[in-house]
Structures are given as C-alpha cells and as structure tokens.
Amino acid sequence: MSEVPAGLPEGAEPAPGGGFNQFIGPFYRLPDREEGAVRRFCFVAGEKHMNAAGSVHGGMLMSFLDVAMSRSTRLGTGAQRLSTVALSTDFIGPGRLGEVIEARVRITRRTRTIVFLSAKLVTGERILVTATGLWKIPAAT
C-alpha cells in the first residue's frame, strides 16, 4: 500500500481522519491483539512532533492517546458520536525522533453511556506513557 511508509510494523493501515488528526498525523492502525481486546495504533515521531529538548512533546503524546482511545471506543461500541470526559496520563520515558510510537488500548468496562479505558504508549517494548480515561457515548435508542 503506497500510503504506508516503510519501517512500520506489519499490517499497518492508514487510520481515517481529518482536521486536527490529519494536521498532526498521519496515524496508522495496527492489527488487534487478543481477539480485539487490545486495539493498536502508531505514528512515526517527526520533527514537527518534538520539543526543544529533543523528545516527543507531551502534548503530542496526549493527542495520540486521545486519537487512539477515541477510535478504540468507537470500534468497541459502534458509537458514532462520543466525547472524551477525562484522561490521566503518566509520562514514564521520552520518545525520540524517528521512533515508531505505538498505542495499545483496552476497554476496562463499558456501561450504557460510559466507557472506561486504559492505554499505554510504547516504542519497541519500552513504555513511554500509561494512561486511563473515561469516554461518554450516547445511550442506545
């Protein structure tokens, strides 16, 4: 597939998106693990994503979490309209220029209108970020 650059993990496909997602992306979806229990996404850290200290900017990492956790909520529930309610992020280690940064997202619990998720960002097997979040979905009618 011509839109997927070389060096991405096997099975990477362009993730749909416009607006801010497109502005700060591109993002890619990776094959699920554990029969869909773990949704995976990635991006390649480029010059525009960095801070002056040479690490991937925390705002970019949180933006990627928002993209990956929103998409996972959509995939896991089928909800078309959803919104981020809360996100807590721990910054464990820095991301560097050129690294493939991967999100691994799990839905912890889903109620009628609320989805609880946990996520981590890794490069290789090194953990950069762990996060938990709360998303709101419309009640099924």
Place this chain on the structure above:
Amino acid sequence: MTTPLPPPGYRQTRLIDPFEIYVGPVFEKGEGVGRQYAFRVQAHHANLGGRLHGGMLMTFADLTLGQAVWDATGNASCVTLNMQTQFLNAAHEGDLVEVLPVIARQGRSLVFARGDFTVAGEVIFTASSVWKLLGQD
C-alpha cells in the same frame, strides 16, 4: 490557513518547541508568574464534527502550565510527570480559549500546576499536573 492576530490586550508568545510552533500561535498578557494565555480555535484544531480536538487542549495545557512552572522556578529544566484533564464542555472554531495557570505548590523537586480553561468566561476544560525539576531529589 491564516494566522490569527493577538486578541485585544494580548501579545504573541515566543515558543521554542517545534510542536508548539506547529500548532500555535499562542498569546499571552501580563508578566512572569500570573501571566495569562490564550489561543484562537482554528479549523485545523477541530475534529470533523467542528469541535475543538481534545489533543489541542491538552497540548495548550502542557504548554501553559509548563510556562508557569518555568516562570516560578527561574526556567529550571523540568519534565511533566503526570497530567489529569477533564473535558467539561465543547469549544468550536473561532472561540478564544483562555487560562490563568496556578502554581498549587512548589517543592524542591516537584511543582504542582493547574488551570481552568475558559471560553467567554465559562470553564470548558481543567488540567492538573505534576512536574519534576531535573537534578533535584
């Protein structure tokens, strides 16, 4: 993509992080600790539904709370350890998002910074963060 002009009373913030420059501009008023910040929501900050993307708000939070930590510590080298964010309401293209960061506590190695982010005086987003000053135990 047209660059928005500073809102009345604001001047453009000098940014050095490539990602902040990329998503900016950001504006400020006041001096030192107590500086207030703002950005104007542009089309590329929104998602396809026309609402401001949460990622841009969290980036603005990291930028402004980080600036407040810098101001409070005399530009000490620091990293974000944790950030907790809550999304109270939506914002849209054209809105001006403003924040007055608060240093909740400044310890020897940890600084706690938070902010309420408003549009037209209504809080739409809150962020609470912990920063580590590098080289301090």
